[in-house]
Amino acid sequence: MVDFHIFTSIRYDPSLLKAPESGYTNVGWNQNPSPFYMLDLHRDRMLRAAVHWQWSDAITRISGYEGLKYIHEFLEDITIGVGGGPHRIMLSLARDGSLDYQISPLPETPLANLFPGHLPIQGNKNPDQQDNKVPTQEPVYDIFLDSQRTAKSEFTHYKTTFRDMYNEARKRTQINLGDKKEVLLINNDGHIMEGSISTSYFWRDGRWVTPPIPTQYRASEGSGGNDGTTRRWALERNLAVEEVVPADSLVDGEECWISNGLRGFVFGRVKLY
Incomplete structure (x- = not known):
């Protein structure tokens, strides 16, 4: 059996505390202002994974309001003294419910890219500049297709420290940490699963779509990708809808969006070339 922890990647960013006064409401931890980006959705995802693997101690530790508070207080403690800039927190959950972490600096990101009101229509080079909830299209990431296929599994659906399939896809595409590049994994049906570190969105029939993923893992359903936090946020706010995306439907140079926590x-x- 693979030895692993459940984990999630959380953005710590004090600028998020200014989101409500900038017009971004209903976006914080437990619906309150918070420097931890979409924390309640991160907790929900970790809890679903713990339930899947029947980690009873972990389930008890992070369930309900008290479980969310436990994670929040843990994160508050580890961010004391890190300064006013954004940081990446790699938060891991063990079978016994204990938490561990790694933390490192992260670049600034506009609030409109963290909480977009919508994703710009494909080909629209001049979005409404008066709309402060339109995400910026800079920088532009190069999005590649993996040269091999990846089987759907519990470890592609739930985010864990077992990430060999993602690391290998990045190695095949020669992506290094910090590169403005992403690689899309393809399942055995020839459909897009997800990116190696992101959810992907494509313009199809006048709308943005993302590969379908059930809330709980079922081998016979969905494209096999991760049930990500920003993906859930986008679907709940109608920024995109679920739709199967055949890998051979992608066109070289087409616009897309990717997202992560x-x-x-x-x-x-x-x-493609």
Whole structure:
């Protein structure tokens, strides 16, 4: 049996405390202002994974309001003294309910890319500049397709420290930490699963779509990707809808978006050659 922890990547960013006064409401921890980006969604995802593996101690530790408070207080303690800038927190949950972490600095990101009101229509080079909830399209990430296929599994659906399939895909595409690049994994049906560190969104039939993923893992359903926090946030706010995305439907140079719990929503272009 693979030895692993459940984990999630959380953005610590004091600028998030200013979100309500900038017009961004109903976005914080437990619906209150918080420097921890989408913390309640991170907790929910970790809890679903713990339930799947029947980690009873972990389930008890992070369930309900008290469980959310436990995680919040842990994060508050580890961010004391880190300064006013954003940081990446790699938070891991063990079978016994204990938490561990790694922390490192993270670049600034506009609030509109963390909490977009919508994703710009494909080809629209001049979005409404009066709308402060339109995410910036800079920088532009290069989005590649993996050269091999990846089988759907519990470890592609739930985020854990067992990440060999993602690391190998990044190695095949020669992506290094910090590169403005992402690689899309493809399942055995030839459909896009997700990015190696992100959820992906594509423009299809006049709307943004993202590969389907059930809330709980079922091998017969969905495209096999991770049930990500920003993905859930986008679907709940109708920024995108679920739809199967065949890998062979992608066109070189087409616009897309990717998102994750560290950088929010990032613009990209597909690179097939």
